[in-house]
Amino acid sequence: xxxxxxxxxxxxxxxxxxxxxxxxxxxxxxxxxxxxxxxxxxxxxxxxxxxxxxxxxxxxxxxxxxxxxxxxxxxxxxxxxxxxxxxxxxxxxxxxxxxxxxxxxxxxxxxxxxxxxxxxxxxxxxxxxxxxxxxxxxxxxxxxxxxxxxxxxxxxxxxxxxxxxxxxxxxxxxxxxxxxxxxxxxxxxxxxxxxxxxxxxxxxxxxxxxxxxxxxxxxxxxxxxxxxxxxxxxxxxxxxxxxxxxxxxxxxxxxxxxxxxxxxxxxxxxxxxxxxxxxxxxxxxxxxxxxxxxxxxxxxxxxxxxxxxxxxxxxxxxxxxxxxxxxxxxxxxxxxxxxxxxxxxxxxxxxxxxxxxxxxxxxxxxxxxxxxxxxxxxxxxxxxxxxxxxxxxxxxxxxxxxxxxxxxxxxxxxxxxxxxxxxxxxxxxxxxxxxxxxxxxxxxxxxxxxxxxxxxxxxxxxxxx
Amino acid sequence: xxxxxxxxxxxxxxxxxxxxxxxxxxxxxxxxxxxxxxxxxxxxxxxxxxxxxxxxxxxxxxxxxxxxxxxxxxxxxxxxxxxxxxxxxxxxxxxxxxxxxxxxxxxxxxxxxxxxxxxxxxxxxxxxxxxxxxxxxxxxxxxxxxxxxxxxxxxxxxxxxxxxxxxxxxxxxx
Ligand code: FES
Numbered sequence: 001x002x003x004x005x006x007x008x009x010x011x012x013x014x015x016x017x018x019x020x021x022x023x024x025x026x027x028x029x030x031x032x033x034x035x036x037x038x039x040x041x042x043x044x045x046x047x048x049x050x051x052x053x054x055x056x057x058x059x060x061x062x063x064x065x066x067x068x069x070x071x072x073x074x075x076x077x078x079x080x081x082x083x084x085x086x087x088x089x090x091x092x093x094x095x096x097x098x099x100x101x102x103x104x105x106x107x108x109x110x111x112x113x114x115x116x117x118x119x120x121x122x123x124x125x126x127x128x129x130x131x132x133x134x135x136x137x138x139x140x141x142x143x144x145x146x147x148x149x150x151x152x153x154x155x156x157x158x159x160x161x162x163x164x165x166x167x168x169x170x171x172x173x174x175x176x177x178x179x180x181x182x183x184x185x186x187x188x189x190x191x192x193x194x195x196x197x198x199x200x201x202x203x204x205x206x207x208x209x210x211x212x213x214x215x216x217x218x219x220x221x222x223x224x225x226x227x228x229x230x231x232x233x234x235x236x237x238x239x240x241x242x243x244x245x246x247x248x249x250x251x252x253x254x255x256x257x258x259x260x261x262x263x264x265x266x267x268x269x270x271x272x273x274x275x276x277x278x279x280x281x282x283x284x285x286x287x288x289x290x291x292x293x294x295x296x297x298x299x300x301x302x303x304x305x306x307x308x309x310x311x312x313x314x315x316x317x318x319x320x321x322x323x324x325x326x327x328x329x330x331x332x333x334x335x336x337x338x339x340x341x342x343x344x345x346x347x348x349x350x351x352x353x354x355x356x357x358x359x360x361x362x363x364x365x366x367x368x369x370x371x372x373x374x375x376x377x378x379x380x381x382x383x384x385x386x387x388x389x390x391x392x393x394x395x396x397x398x399x400x401x402x403x404x405x406x407x408x409x410x411x412x413x414x415x416x417x418x419x420x421x422x423x424x425x426x427x428x429x430x431x432x433x434x435x436x437x438x439x440x441x442x443x444x445x446x447x448x449x450x451x452x453x454x455x456x457x458x459x460x461x462x463x464x465x
Numbered sequence: 466x467x468x469x470x471x472x473x474x475x476x477x478x479x480x481x482x483x484x485x486x487x488x489x490x491x492x493x494x495x496x497x498x499x500x501x502x503x504x505x506x507x508x509x510x511x512x513x514x515x516x517x518x519x520x521x522x523x524x525x526x527x528x529x530x531x532x533x534x535x536x537x538x539x540x541x542x543x544x545x546x547x548x549x550x551x552x553x554x555x556x557x558x559x560x561x562x563x564x565x566x567x568x569x570x571x572x573x574x575x576x577x578x579x580x581x582x583x584x585x586x587x588x589x590x591x592x593x594x595x596x597x598x599x600x601x602x603x604x605x606x607x608x609x610x611x612x613x614x615x616x617x618x619x620x621x622x623x624x625x626x627x628x629x630x631x632x633x634x635x636x637x638x639x
Binding site (some may be wrong): 021045062064065066067069074103143148149152153155157158159160165166167171173174175176177178179180181182183185188249278279280282283284285286287288302304309310362367368369371396397398399402403413436438439440441442446451 | 512515516556636
C-alpha cells in the first residue's frame with residue numbers, strides 16, 4: 001500500500017494527473033439532481049460494453065463477403081462464450097438507443113438545452129445520429145440474407161434522391177454492385193470511423209457537462225436569463241451544491257451497473273437475433289426488415305401514400321434532423337419548468353405515440369403478402385364438387401390467397417373476403433376483380449372467362465359470419 | 466491550469482512586429498494544411514476509388530438454350546461484373562429469365578423498383594410479387610398494383626453459340 005502510494009506520488013508529481021482529476025471528481029453539482037439524471041451516464045456505460053464486446057467479436061469476425069457468414073456461424077455456434085458476447089453486443093446496442101432516447105427526453109422536458117447548454121444539446125443530437133448509424137451498419141455486418149437485402153433496400157432509398165441518386169447508390173454499396181468493398185466499407189465505418197467520432201463527441205459532451213455544470217432541476221418562476229445565469233448558478237452551487245464524487249456519482253454507478261448486468265443477462269438468456277440464410281443475392285427468398293429500433297421507420301416506408309414517397313424518403317430524415325437540432329435555437333432563455341411549458345410533455349407524448357403506433361404496424365407487417373398461406377380446403381369452401389371448389393381453386397392458384405383471407409386462411413394485405421358475398425353485389429365483385437385497385441392488380445387479362453365465372457360464384461357464396 | 470509561462474503577444478523584442486507574428490502563423494497553418502492534404506490524398510483515393518470506378522460490363526452465361534422451355538419464367542443466377550476472388554457467394558446476382566421465342570429471351574431484374582426487395586414470379590397468378598410492401602407487376606413487368614413507381618427493369622440478353630448470356634453491369638436500382 002505504501003509502495004503504491006509512493007509510486008503514485010512519483011507519477012503524479014511528474015504528470016499532474018491528480019491536479020486534473022481531483023477537481024473533476026469533487027466539483028459541485030446541484031443537490032436536487034436525482035435519478036432523472038442517470039440516463040446520460042447509462043448510455044456511456046452501454047457504449048463501453050459495446051467497445052469491449054465489439055473488440056472481442058472482431059477477434060473472430062472476418063469482414064469479407066466470402067467468410068463473414070461462416071465466421072458468424074462459428075461465433076454463434078462453436079466459439080465458447082461467442083453467442084453470449086454477440087448477445088451482449090446486440091442488447092448493448094439496444095440499451096444505447098433506449099437510454100439516448102430517455103436522456104434526450106429528460107433534457108427536453110426539463111429544458112436543460114437552454115443557455116448555456118445549447119452545444120450540449122447539439123452534440124447530443126450528433127451522438128444520437130451516430131448511434132443510429134452504428135445500429136444500421138452493425139445490422140449489415142450480420143452478413144446474412146437479411147443483411148444483404150437490407151443493404152439493397154438502403155441503397156434503393158438513396159436512389160430516390162433527385163440528381164444524386166445513382167451516385168449515392170454507389171456510395172452506399174461502395175461500387176456498382178454488392179461486392180467485397182460493400183461489406184468492408186461498412187466494417188470500417190462500424191469499427192473505426194463511427195466509434196472514433198462517437199468518442200470525440202462524447203469527449204466534447206462531457207467537457208461541456210463539466211464546464212456548464214449539470215442543469216439544476218427546474219422550478220416554475222425561475223426563468224433562464226443568459227446575462228445573469230452563470231452567476232446565479234454559481235451562487236446556487238455555493239449555497240446548496242454537493243461534490244459530484246460520491247454524492248451524485250453513486251447513482252450513476254448504481255444505475256450503470258444495473259444496465260450492464262441487464263445487458264449481460266439478456267445477452268445470455270435471449271441472445272442476438274438468429275442468423276438468416278447465407279447471403280446469396282441471387283436468391284429471391286428474402287424479406288429484409290430492420291432491427292427493432294428502426295421498425296417504425298420501416299412502417300413509414302410501407303404505409304406512405306405512393307405519390308408522397310420520393311419527398312418523404314429524401315426530405316423526412318432531413319426534416320427530423322433539423323427539428324431535433326432546433327430547440328436551443330427556438331428558445332434558449334425563459335422558463336424551464338414543465339408547468340410553464342405544458343406543450344413539452346404533450347409533444348413528447350405525441351412523438352412517442354406516433355412511434356408506438358408505427359412500431360406496432362411495423363411489427364405486424366399487415367402489408368406483406370403471405371406467400372406461405374395455406375390453400376383453401378373443402379371445409380372452408382363448404383362443398384365437395386361443382387362450381388365452389390373450382391372457384392376456390394382459382395382463388396388459390398391466381399394469388400388471391402396471398403393477400404385476401406377466407407375463413408381464416410390467406411394473407412392480410414387486402415380485405416378479408418370471408419363474408420364478401422354479403423358486402424358486395426355480383427357486379428361489384430366482377431368490377432373489382434377485372435379492374436383491380438391501387439394495391440391490387442387488375443385481372444382482366446389474367447383470367448379465362450370460365451375462371452372468372454367460377455371465382456365469382458365462389459366469392460358470392462361467401463356470406464357466413 | 467497549466468504552468469506554461471506565456472509571454473503576452475506583442476511584448477519582447479522580436480515580437481514587436483505584428484506582421485512577423487502574422488506571417489509565421491499563416492506559414493504554420495498553410496504548411497499544416499498541406500501536410501494533412503498530402504497524408505490524406507492517397508488513403509482517401511483508395512477508399513473512394515470503388516465509388517468512382519466505371520462499372521465493367523460482363524456477359525454472363527446462364528444456361529443452354531435448350532434448358533429453357535418456351536413461355537416459362539425461371540430464376541437464373543450469375544456473377545456480378547467486377548467480381549473479386551474473395552467475394553464468395555455475395556458476388557452472385559439473379560434474374561427472372563423467360564424464353565419468349567426460339568432464340569428470344571427476356572430477363573427481368575430481381576429488384577423491386579420500390580425499395581429493391583426481391584420480387585418472385587408466381588406462375589399460377591402470372592404476376593411478379595414483392596414480399597416487402599406487396600408491390601405487384603404483370604407478366605411484362607408493368608406495375609399492376611402497390612407502391613412500385615416504375616416497371617421492373619430488364620437486363621440485356623444475347624445468345625452465343627447455344628448459351629444464353631445476360632449482361633451484368635450494375636445493380637438495377639435507382
Ligand atoms: S420493395 Fe417491393 S413493394 Fe416495396
